[in-house]
Amino acid sequence: MKILTADQIKKCDSATIENGISSINLMEKAANACVDWIQVNFKQAKRFLIFCGQGNNGGDGLAIARLLYEKGFDVEVFIEKNQMKFSADAEINFKRLKLIKGIDINNFSDVLIVNNEKSVIVDALFGYGLNRELSNDFKNLIEKLNQIPVPKISIDIPTGLYADKINEEESAIFKADFTLTFQFYKRSFLHPETGKFCGKIEVLDIDLNSKFIDEVKTDYFVIDGSLIRKIYKPREDFSNKGSFGKSILIGGSYGKIGAVLMSTLSALRTGSGLTFTMAPECGNLILQSQVPEAMFIGVGEKYVDDIEVQEKAVYGIGPGLGKEKQTQKALFDFLKSYQNPMILDADALNILAESQNLNLIPKNSVITPHPLEFERLFGKTQNSFDRIELAKEKAEELQIFIVLKDHHTAVITPERKVYYNITGNSGMAKGGSGDVLTGILTSLISQKYDIEKACLFGVWLHGKAGDLAAAEFSEESMLPTDLINKIGEVFQNLS
Template sequence: MKILSAPQIKECDQTTIRTGISSIQLMEKAANACASWIVNNMKNIKKVQVFCGKGNNGGDGFAVARLLYEKAIDVEVYIDRGKQDFSEDAKINYKKIRKNSGIVFKYFSKFLPDNNENSLIIDALFGYGLNRNLSGRVKAVVDQLNSSRQPKLAIDIPSGLYADKMTDDNSTVFKADITLTFQFYKRSFMHPETGRFCGTIELLDIGLDQQFIDDAKTDFFVADRQMIRSIYRPRADFSNKGTFGKSILVGGSYGKMGSVLMSTLAALRTGSGLTFTMAPDCGYGILQSQVPEAMFVNSGDNYIDKLEIQEKSVYGIGPGLGKEKLTQQALFDFLKSYKNPVVLDADALNILAESKKQNLIPENSVITPHPLEFGRLFGKTHDSFERLDLAKKKAKEHQIFIVLKDHHTAVVTPQGQVFYNITGNSGMAKGGSGDVLTGIITSLISQKYEPESACILGVWLHGMAGDLAAEQFSKEAMLPTDLIHKIADVFKLLSK
């Protein structure tokens, strides 16, 4: 699914209107989608307090308030004091709602928190076109709303949030529990500094012009289920273990053997035909007893001091690797000789960062850094937007794929495209989850998925396994090894 910029969304709205639907009809369609979602999904809500701005987002709010009132929900509408210079469509809906004597109108200054779980605050102050910080009475009321314990819902985008960039430090933004957004995710929903204001995001299709959407140019995408199904290839019946590649997971050192063990198990669960673990001898008993399906290759005593090259194999290097001098040299020698794509994670990335030898990474390889590892590799950045811009630059410079791990992990391609992942949860924020991802992506590349497809599918699969694990065990109690077991359930979902 494409992510369009705020100017592109505005143009898409205008194109849709030119095809025959009026702007007020489009607004009514958006309001109906919101009201229907609220009625169908928040059945305990008996009262809404709707805060409306003067633009079209306020018009959406007036229409939603009217439709909810018609569904026998008590409605209070709050507007700013002063001249009511509404946009044309907002003015039309304002006049409509004024005809309903049962709807209470108040100014922002008269708001009193209800603090009742059956009462809902709806933010319809500003939409995606906002280009300045909230100030004055609007800022004051949003600060007051944020301090209320009532459930909070934003229409299209939380007020105070920009669609395509960071908010300023200490700026006021409506803190939603739920955001009902129209047709497209916004980039700001995908980044930790700004996405935290959105709560749960629900995407509502309001029938914007599909031809415009198809033709629109963008570098930013959401890896939705439709995209994943287009990538996923079910296994052919007439095949053998050689059909599904040869994965070699390289890592482990004394006291850190669990990392490469999880990578190996994940590679097997993801469908690798032949799987090897290249690890020091101290891990032989652990690996052979815990994962008998994988073959063991001895690469040292207590840490890896040699890395042999096997033909027609895909390597995933780094989990539990350690940074011993001999391990570093073994990695350098391997990367100088091996020219096929590899997957690099954890200590493999830290070794390259400390040695300033990022140029050794073969083209079309995959690196999977978390924010700190990325900073060590390519330099510190002020925020995740800046980090993503730098990742695009470095992916192009080195001709590699960068999997920027975060709440919404981003796959960055050498061509500058970005694919945000929307599966996964905070229960995965535990040591070992990244090792599982390394095994998954390595396995997919060994099965002849192109690196880009392997990254997008692998990150989605990893996150979906995390969601299923959280559902069964809870975010607090789930373990990285639970992700490995849930991979099977994800493939069952895909195969239906």
């Protein structure tokens, strides 16, 4: 799914209107989509308090108020009566609303702090076109609404939030439990500083102009199910283990064998044909007993002190590796002699960060840093938007793929494209989850998935398995090994 800027969305709306639907009917379609969702998900609600601005977002809110009332809900509308001059379409919906005697139209200043679990606040004050800080009156209103302990829904985007950039630290932003957005994600939904205001995102299809969407250029995308179904390659009959590649996971050190064990297990669960673990001898018994399907290659006693070069293999290096001097030398020697794409994670990245020998990373390799590892590699940034921009520069400069781990992990390609993943949950914020991802990516690339597609599929698969694990065990109690055991269920669903 493409992510468009606010300006591109405006042009898409215009293209849709030019293609035969009037702007007022497009607004009605958007309002109906919201009401259909609300009716299913808030059928027990008794009263909706709908706050409407003067633009088209307010027009959506006014139409939603009318349609909810027609469905039998109690509705109150709040506007700025003294200063309100509506947009043309919002004015039409305001006139329609005034013909209904059962809907109270109040001033913003009339809102009271309520504590009624049957009430729902709907924010339709400012939409995706907001490009300035809110006035003090609106800031005060937002702060008051955020204090009311009832469910909150934003239409299109939470008021006060920009679509394409980060807000000032002290900005007043509506804190939604749900955001009902139209056709596209906004970038601000997908970054930690801004996404926390959006709650659960629901993308509603309102049939915007498909030709415009197909042709419009963007560097930003969401990894969704339709993309994954195009990437996924079911296994063919009459294939053999050699058809599905050779994965070599390198890592582990005294006291940290579990990391490379989880990488090995996840590589196997993801379909690796032949799987090897290169680890120190102190991990031999653990690895052979816990994962007998993988072959063990001892490289050192307590720490990895050599990396054996094998042709026609894909290497995943780093989980539990440690940073001992002999391990650093082994990694540098290997990188100087082996130029095929590989996956580098965890301590492999930390070793590279300390040395700043980043040019040793083979082209088309994949690195999987979390934000702190990224900072060690490439330097500090002011916020996650800036971090993505720096990642685009470095991916192009080094000709590598950067899998930047976060709540919404982003895959950044050498062509500066950014793909945000929307599977996964906070239960995956545990040590070991990243090691699982390393094994998944190593396995997919060894199975001859195109490297970009392997990254997209890998982060989606990782998150989807995490969602299944959280559904069974809870986000608090799920373990990275639970995630590994759910990989098969994801493949079953894909098949």
